[in-house]
Amino acid sequence: MRLRLIPLLAASLVLAACAQHNAQPETGGAFQLAIGHINDHHSNLQPAKRTSVTVDGETHRIETGGFPRVVTQIDAIRKRHDNMLALHAGDAISGTLFYTVFEGVADAALMNQACFDAMALGNHEFDNGDAGLKTFLNALAMSDCATAVLGANVMPEVGVSPLTPKTRWDSFKPYAVYQFGDEKVGIIGLDIAVKTKQSSMPDATTEFADEYTTAAYYVDELRQLGIEKIGLLTHIQFSSDLELAQKLPAVDFIIGGDSHTWLGDYAAYGLDQDGPYPAQTMNRDGAPVCIAHAGEYTQIVGELVIDFIGDQVSHCGGQPHLLVSEEAPEVIKALLHFTAVAEDKASLLLLAEFQQQLEEMTTQSIAQVEQRMCMKRLGVATTPGCGIGRQSDAHRLVAEAFLFSAPQADFALQNGGGVRNEIAAGPLTIADVYRLLPFSNTLVTVEITGAELRTLLEQALAYALSEGGSDGAYPHGAGIRFDVDMTATSGERISNLEINQDGQWQRPDDSQTYTMVTNSFLALGSDGWKLLAEINADGRVTDTFVNYAQSFVDWARAQQRITRPESHSTQLYIPPAE
Structure with a gap:
């Protein structure tokens, strides 16, 4: 039995925690650390029921993932290794009805069944503001697991944010230190700075420091404390993990998230694959760094095994476990990196x-969907049977629902990232809608000139293409249409912009004011739609207080039968040059 979260230096405010694990130190300077990890589960607590896996030309539909299987697999890894940490690399919440209704309480309850040693804050932890994150963290703390929540570069305003009523570290810490016999391991938490500030909804006074500068500062602090085995628990994307590892001294491993990266041997079976597990690079000192991600949505639990000789990594090993049902065909269960797992009964x-x-x-059906509607943030649909070659039908219908709920508006705009799923053919339920539109956004109307509209659209496209930006910024609308050339110079990507007024398509007058309906997230200037923040500050944004998912429910009920839209806001799309 191990004692968890025993303070190492009580006098140090920034020392998050030190866990004493009952393991004998290895002889000869050798030490092995195992890490069981997940990331980006996004409130996906239930298993995926029909995951397609192709073996020898035959496609099987199997059940995969789900938090009860995560709990079982984390426990199995814990039992296999003397020195083990269970880590979550962020974006635990936001994305399904479990979060929409329970605001993180359900996620926290299931996470406490797995008993994570530490969790990094991710951008979606801030989707309901600092207060929403505090609700989740309070629920997570209702357990003797004492999960250390880490966010070294997260800076809520002390005395203003509910996260920091008295000090910066009231609700989370910059790092945690864990002790295994005579060995100490420090882990620093990092969130993706620009994306969280611009594409989520932290309080306006909450800031996010540069990831590299922050990591370098705390690596140095840990080394001054005599800790030389150092890991990063990050939510900054796989490519940034590789870059950060190469810039920093003394870092031995990174457990990451945000990019939903699949590492392992999966491509041959029709699944995603972004590289081998684990990835490996060299730090600034020329020493090995082990890097591991674990996909998304509770599908994979990573098992990273790191061997040290002295304070330097000698070997990166382990494997990812794609969690499959025990009822899966034997041919599936025998595959490398596929693991048949029973669901934890208590979970x-x-x-x-x-x-x-x-x-x-x-179970409440509100409409009948005649055809499957694709969801594509940017570009045309590529999935057979889902409107292949068309712009995103799901986004178009959401924008139509916005206009239905705000008839005073001339047109509607919605960002690509605000719509999370395709729309399946068949009965549409309220739960389907809240999975489609899972965030706590409301509809707002915006008074905007024609010149400002063009600037706003160009800002959205620039952010969709920018390094550190997101394709979730791409604009989708109703009552508006335009051509997009992503190969053009910034500021010249939009052409043939028109607004439908009284049934007639007209070019907007630069000096005329129009009424736009959009969501409250964008009204803050998020996702690169910066001009909206200025318009908001100017008093030209009005909140309707209608939940954006509720607008779709109301629209769908009025339609009764939903068919594919006849047109989309993007009339012509030229993709960026590769």
Whole structure:
């Protein structure tokens, strides 16, 4: 039995925690550390029921993932290794009805079944502002697991944010230190700075420091404390992890998230694959750094095994576990990096309690969808049977629903990242809508000139293409149309811009003011739509207080039968040069 989270230096405010693990130190300076890890589960607590896996030309539909299997696999890794940490690399919340309804309480309850040693803050932890994150963290703390929440570069304003009523480290810490016999391991947490500030909804006074500068500062601090085995628990994307590892001294491993990166041997079976597990590079000292990500949505639990000789990594090993049902065909269970896992019984019962509360909402059909509607943030659909070659039908319908709920508006605009799923053919339920539009956004109307509209669209496209930006910034609309050339110079990518007024398409007058309906997230200037923040400050934004998912429910009920839209806001799309 191990003692968890025992303070190492009580006098040091920034020392998050030190866990004493009952393991004998290895002889001869050798030490092995195992890490069980997940990232980006986004409130996906239930398993995926029909994951397609192709073996020898035959496609199998199997059940994969789900938090009860995560709990079982984390426990199995814990039992296999004397020296083990369970880590979550952020974006635990936001993305399904479990978060929309329970605001992180369901996620925290299931995470506490796995008993993570540490979790990094991710951008989606801020989707309901600092107060929403505090609700989740309070629920996470209702356990003797004492999960250390890490965010070294997250800076809420002390005395203003509910996260920091008295000090910067009231709700989370910059790093944690864990002790295994005579060995100490320090782990620093980092969130993706620009993306969180611009594409989520932290309080206006909450800032995010540069990832490299912050990491370098705390690596130095850990070394001054005599800690030479150092890891980063990051939510900054796989490519940034590789870059950061090469710039920093003394870093031995990185457990990361945000890019939903699949590492492992999966491509041959029709699944995603972004590289081998684990990845490896060299730090600034020329020493090895082990880097591991674990996909998304509770599908994979990573098992990273790091061997040290002295304070330097001698070997990066381990494997990812794609969690498959024990009822899966034997040919699937025999595959490398596929692991048949039973669901943890206590976690199943807990999940069932939350699910029961959702049943009424889940079963209410509000409309019939005639054809499958694709969801594509940027560009044309490429999925057969889902409007292949068309712009995103799902985004277009959402924009139409915006206009339905705000008839005073001339047109609607919605960012690509605000719509999270395709729309399946068949009965549409309220739960389907909240999975489609899972965030706590409301509809707002914006008074905007024709000249400002063009600038706004160009800003959205620039952010969609920028390093550190997001394709979720791409604009989708109704009552508006335009051509897009992503190969053109910034500021010249939009052409043939028109607004539908009284049934007639007209070029907007630069000096005329129009009424736009959009979501409250964009009204803050998020996702690169910076001009909206200025317009908001100018008093030209009005909140309707209609939840954006509710607008789709109301629209769908009025339609009764939903068919593919006849047109899309993007009339012509030229993709960026490769």
